[in-house]
Each structure stands twice: as structure tokens, then as C-alpha cells.
Amino acid sequence: GAGVSQSPRYKVAKRGQDVALRCDPISGHVSLFWYQQALGQGPEFLTYFQNEAQLDKSGLPSDRFFAERPEGSVSTLKIQRTQQEDSAVYLCASSSGQASYEQYFGPGTRLTVT
Amino acid sequence: SQKIEQNSEALNIQEGKTATLTCNYTNYSPAYLQWYRQDPGRGPVFLLLIRENEKEKRKERLKVTFDTTLKQSLFHITASQPADSATYLCALQDTGRRALTFGSGTRLQVQP
Numbered sequence: 001g002a003g004v005s006q007s008p009r010y011k012v013a014k015r016g017q018d019v020a021l022r023c024d025p026i027s028g029h030v031s032l033f034w035y036q037q038a039l040g041q042g043p044e045f046l047t048y049f050q051n052e053a054q055l056d057k058s059g060l061p062s063d064r065f066f067a068e069r070p071e072g073s074v075s076t077l078k079i080q081r082t083q084q085e086d087s088a089v090y091l092c093a094s095s096s097g098q099a100s101y102e103q104y105f106g107p108g109t110r111l112t113v114t
Numbered sequence: 115s116q117k118i119e120q121n122s123e124a125l126n127i128q129e130g131k132t133a134t135l136t137c138n139y140t141n142y143s144p145a146y147l148q149w150y151r152q153d154p155g156r157g158p159v160f161l162l163l164i165r166e167n168e169k170e171k172r173k174e175r176l177k178v179t180f181d182t183t184l185k186q187s188l189f190h191i192t193a194s195q196p197a198d199s200a201t202y203l204c205a206l207q208d209t210g211r212r213a214l215t216f217g218s219g220t221r222l223q224v225q226p
Contacts, residue, residue, distance in 0.1 A: 004157070031212060041159065042118075042203050043218030056213055091157050101146055101207060103214065105157030 002026075007094050012112045013082045021077045021109045025094030031073050033103060034067055035091040043091050049075060050097060075098035082113045116141045120204060120217035128225050133194050135220045137187040137204035144206035147180055149189050151167065152201045161202075163191075194224045 005024045013019050024032040024042075025032050030051050034058075035043035045059040051072035060067070079086055089110050093103035119138045127133050137147070145166050150158035164171045164180045164187070171178045177190040191198050201221045205214040 033213065035214075035216075040218070042205075042218045044213075045167065045213040047217065048212050050212075056211070058214065093157070095212070098211075101212070102148065102160040102163055103158075105150075107155070107157050 003094055004094050004104055006090075006106040008109060009107065010110050010112075012114060015082060015084060017082055018078065018080045019082055019111065021079075021090050021092075021111070023075045023077070023092030023106060025073065025075070025092070026056055026096075026104055028096070029094035029104070030072070030097035031095040031103075033093040033095070034075070034077050035089055035093065036061075037089045037108070039050055039088075044075070046090075079111075082111075083106050084113050087111055087113045116215070118204065118206060118215060118217040118219045119141070120202075122216070122218060124223055124226060125219040126141045127194060129195060131194055133191040133198070133222055135178070135202050135204075135222065137191040137217055139185050142185070142206055142215075142217070143182075143208075145209040146207040147178075147187050148205045148207065149176075149178055149187075150203045150205060150216075152203055152219065158203055191222075194222075196224045196226050198222060199224050207223060 032049045034046040037043040048056040049069040064080045066078045087106040091108045093105045117140045148163045149161045152158045179188045201219040203219040205216045
């Protein structure tokens with residue numbers, strides 16, 4: 001595809017359930033980022049991959065959050081034992097990782113924990 | 115602590131006027147500063163990037179300035195159009211780090 005895609009677009013989970021959010025970056029982009037965006041706020045960094053290597057996970061809020069990118073393309077963000085405070089939009093972005101630093105964002109997954 | 119401030123109040127202007135949005139930061143020495151546009155229900159879209167050693171960058175009707183002494187960036191949209199109505203986010207990037215730190219954004223409303 002031409003852009004970053006994410007699935008599902010909307011997810012409702014009961015508190016305590018595990019969820020998995022998927023990101024398909026732009027083909028050939030080596031860098032992949034996950035951000036969390038609360039209503040009315042800017043995106044907050046969660047984690048960064050370069051190819052399959054997770055180089056920065058300093059933004060993950062707790063050990064319930066886990067991300068992977070095993071083949072250096074598609075990435076999955078997993079949240080275990082979801083809590084109400086996890087409700088947010090989860091954005092994925094990719095970047096060519098060469099000389100450019102701009103990031104291309106997907107539409108996001110809106111997670112609601114009830 | 116590090117802080118990025120954007121005017122949280124919406125900016126309302128008339129079509130054809132120049133919109134100026136402000137991004138101030140403290141306790142930060144960014145190597146790059148980026149501006150993104152975000153429409154409701156969509157992800158941010160990259161607009162412009164300016165480096166710490168650049169004072170000004172232009173692209174069509176957009177202009178960004180970067181003053182590392184004042185720790186401020188200004189984002190201008192000239193000849194604004196209703197289609198420019200959106201939330202505009204500034205984002206800072208440290209040297210050697212790929213993660214972006216975003217401000218909370220300023221909503222711009224251009225009245226026809």
C-alpha cells in the first residue's frame with residue numbers, strides 16, 4: 001500500500017483482557033515507531049524499531065506493554081491485562097531511516113477499555 | 115523537567131489572513147524541530163522540518179522559524195484557507211534519538 005496501515009481501527013476491550021494492535025509500515029521503511037495519543041493531547045512516544053531491533057523502549061508505560069517486529073516489517077503492539085487508563089489512540093509511524101527524519105503516520109487504533 | 119508548550123486555545127482567523135502558531139520549549143536542546151498537521155480521526159501528517167542551525171524554512175504557503183536562544187518556533191500559514199483548519203503539532207527531536215516529543219497542538223479554524 002501507499003501509506004502506513006493499522007488494524008483494527010477500533011478496539012473495545014474489557015478491563016483485564018489482552019489486546020494486539022497491528023501496524024503495516026510503508027514498504028522499505030526501516031524505522032518504525034509507536035505512539036500513544038490521549039484525547040486532546042499530542043502523541044507520546046512508546047517505542048522505536050530499526051528493522052527488527054527494538055532500539056528504544058523508554059516510553060513503554062509498564063511491563064504490560066510489549067512490542068515486536070520479528071521480520072523487520074509488520075509490527076505488533078501488545079497490551080496485557082488492559083486497564084482503563086490504557087484507553088487512547090495508538091499511532092504507528094514509519095520512516096525511511098536514511099537522511100530523512102520525517103515520520104509517516106497511520107490512522108491509529110482507538111482502544112477503549114471498559 | 116522538559117516541556118513543550120503550544121497555545122491550547124483555538125486560533126480563529128479569517129480566510130486570506132496569515133496564521134501564526136507558536137511552539138515554546140524548556141529544558142531541551144533539540145537538533146530538529148518538526149511541524150505536523152492532524153485532522154480529526156487521522157494520524158499526523160508531516161509538514162516541515164527545521165534543523166537547529168537553520169533560522170527559517172519555507173514550503174509553498176508555509177514558513178517555520180527556529181530561535182534556539184528564545185527556545186521558540188513560529189509556524190506561519192500565509193493566505194490561509196478554510197481547508198487549512200486542523201490541529202497543528204510541533205515536535206522536537208534530540209541529536210542521536212529518533213523519537214519525537216510532541217506538544218499538545220493548537221487548533222486552527224479558518225473562517226470563510
